[in-house]
Amino acid sequence: MHSGSDRRDFLKKSSLIALAAAWGSHIVYADHMPADYTPLLFDEADALRGKHAGMIVQGDKPWNVEAPVHLFDDKVTPLEKMFIRNNGLVPEKVDVANWKITIDGESVKEPKTYSLEELKSKFRQHTYQLVLECGGNGRSGYQPQTSGNQWGQGAVHCAQWTGVRLKDILNDVGIKNDAVYIGYHGADLHLSRDPKKEAISRGVPIAKAMEDETLLAWQLNGKDLPEFHGYPLRLVIGGWPASVSGKWIKGISVRNKVHDGAKMEGHSYRIPKNPIAPGEDIPQTEEYFRIIESMPVKSLITYPKTGAIISSGAELALRGHAWAGDRAVKKVEVSTDFGTTWKPCRLEAPTNRLAWQHWNAKVNFPVKGYYEVWVRATDDHGNAQPMVIPSWNPGGYLNNACERIAVKVG
Amino acid sequence: MLAAYTRPATQPPDHTYMRMDTTKKDTETGLVMDQSLYLVKAQCTQCHSSKLIVQNRFTRDGWKQKIRWMQANHNLWDLGETEKPVLDYLEKHYGPTTAHARRAPLKDIKWYKLESVQPQ
Numbered sequence: 129m130h131s132g133s134d135r136r137d138f139l140k141k142s143s144l145i146a147l148a149a150a151w152g153s154h155i156v157y158a159d160h161m162p163a164d165y166t167p168l169l170f171d172e173a174d175a176l177r178g179k180h181a182g183m184i185v186q187g188d189k190p191w192n193v194e195a196p197v198h199l200f201d202d203k204v205t206p207l208e209k210m211f212i213r214n215n216g217l218v219p220e221k222v223d224v225a226n227w228k229i230t231i232d233g234e235s236v237k238e239p240k241t242y243s244l245e246e247l248k249s250k251f252r253q254h255t256y257q258l259v260l261e262c263g264g265n266g267r268s269g270y271q272p273q274t275s276g277n278q279w280g281q282g283a284v285h286c287a288q289w290t291g292v293r294l295k296d297i298l299n300d301v302g303i304k305n306d307a308v309y310i311g312y313h314g315a316d317l318h319l320s321r322d323p324k325k326e327a328i329s330r331g332v333p334i335a336k337a338m339e340d341e342t343l344l345a346w347q348l349n350g351k352d353l354p355e356f357h358g359y360p361l362r363l364v365i366g367g368w369p370a371s372v373s374g375k376w377i378k379g380i381s382v383r384n385k386v387h388d389g390a391k392m393e394g395h396s397y398r399i400p401k402n403p404i405a406p407g408e409d410i411p412q413t414e415e416y417f418r419i420i421e422s423m424p425v426k427s428l429i430t431y432p433k434t435g436a437i438i439s440s441g442a443e444l445a446l447r448g449h450a451w452a453g454d455r456a457v458k459k460v461e462v463s464t465d466f467g468t469t470w471k472p473c474r475l476e477a478p479t480n481r482l483a484w485q486h487w488n489a490k491v492n493f494p495v496k497g498y499y500e501v502w503v504r505a506t507d508d509h510g511n512a513q514p515m516v517i518p519s520w521n522p523g524g525y526l527n528n529a530c531e532r533i534a535v536k537v538g
Numbered sequence: 539m540l541a542a543y544t545r546p547a548t549q550p551p552d553h554t555y556m557r558m559d560t561t562k563k564d565t566e567t568g569l570v571m572d573q574s575l576y577l578v579k580a581q582c583t584q585c586h587s588s589k590l591i592v593q594n595r596f597t598r599d600g601w602k603q604k605i606r607w608m609q610a611n612h613n614l615w616d617l618g619e620t621e622k623p624v625l626d627y628l629e630k631h632y633g634p635t636t637a638h639a640r641r642a643p644l645k646d647i648k649w650y651k652l653e654s655v656q657p658q
Contacts, residue, residue: 189586
């Protein structure tokens with residue numbers, strides 16, 4: 129591989145055709161590239177190590193990986209079946225012994241820095257099961273197609289996280305009365321490898337940050353966080369788009385206004401304030417868009433896998449999970465006749481607030497043939513999942529249309 | 539192009555259509571082979587995966603907006619004279635599909651015999 133300066137000189141001196149010939153498929157035609165800017169050609173480690181063979185890769189730079197729905201059958205999602213949604217590149221070097229987190233911003237009384245060891249020893253530890261779902265989960269259902277990873281329904285998980293409450297840290301630091309929002313800062317690299325740019329820096333209003341279940345976590349399912357899930361320290365904020373659960377956390381700013389970091393702007397993790405027609409173009413400004421907060425009610429059929437052929441007269445056992453962002457799920461129903469009739473399911477209470485709830489049911493089919501089993505959850509405010517694709521939005525967020533599996537009888 | 543074709547649920551399996559699909563794909567990136575492919579690889583896959591192109595469909599103006607957005611926010615350089623052939627390529631191979639539905643039929647179902655209930 130050429131070193132940076134060699135390559136720059138080479139690019140400046142060479143014509144397009146000469147470059148194509150010399151570099152083959154790896155040609156960089158970049159005579160407009162700034163002189164001090166040299167992207168390098170080397171790849172991250174493989175995020176699929178330790179993942180289930182059935183995982184679906186949506187992208188590998190940055191890594192974006194989801195699970196097919198039938199892999200979510202576990203009550204607590206194991207690491208091998210957890211989706212990955214990275215916005216940048218994982219930190220190249222993590223020095224755990226010297227890992228520090230700084231709490232700063234306009235609304236702290238004094239900035240304060242903690243080592244990882246101080247977090248672990250100084251504050252009470254808590255463990256919660258939390259649903260983290262990508263805001264764009266289900267994006268592939270939107271027509272016309274919207275930009276971003278074309279997720280199926282697998283960019284969600286409910287794992288068990290252990291760490292300290294963010295509110296305990298913020299109270300220890302001392303927060304001013306004018307605090308509005310927090311914003312995180314991670315050690316991941318921007319895709320361009322420009323050290324001045326953050327790949328993603330999002331956050332939540334101070335009230336959400338101060339909830340009991342909002343953790344700075346170092347453990348996932350009882351083990352140290354894996355590299356691609358934020359090792360050694362990450363935020364976990366259940367019920368909201370998972371992009372607020374920042375990874376590789378080095379800092380948190382307590383802001384006196386809505387945080388304005390990377391991916392807080394434009395239509396990133398925002399939806400139109402007023403519903404628009406599919407494909408309609410509206411200005412990407414505050415006037416037209418609002419930030420997504422709680423995720424909508426949703427459910428999955430995790431057993432059986434779609435495509436099941438059963439014998440005529442057999443009863444089919446079904447099961448899955450349901451969740452509703454900040455809210456609880458009140459009711460789950462299934463339909464085997466395209467929504468004409470609905471049958472209530474047995475629904476369990478969540479292990480803790482913001483964990484998903486397990487449901488099960490048994491259904492019978494009247495005659496041989498092709499069926500679809502649909503599942504629909506309703507939250508404790510009476511909001512149910514739509515059967516068709518919900519309101520189109522430019523970012524393709526919040527598709528909570530009811531999940532369907534195909535079943536053949538006889 | 540295969541990706542633009544929505545197969546009715548009752549039709550034969552996918553491989554029938556794979557044979558009809560004469561579009562050649564670059565093995566390294568999965569992008570459609572074309573004389574401008576090397577330009578697209580050079581300009582786009584330095585920073586991000588080619589999958590981000592392959593899985594999306596935009597109009598020419600839509601792709602141009604993406605380029606402007608990456609230039610404004612993500613250090614993408616001025617593409618200079620290559621912008622036109624890059625846009626030509628994206629418009630030709632990764633333009634919007636014509637299928638419209640509030641809910642598409644379930645597709646690509648892999649049927650299997652469910653013998654007995656699997657205990658959790």
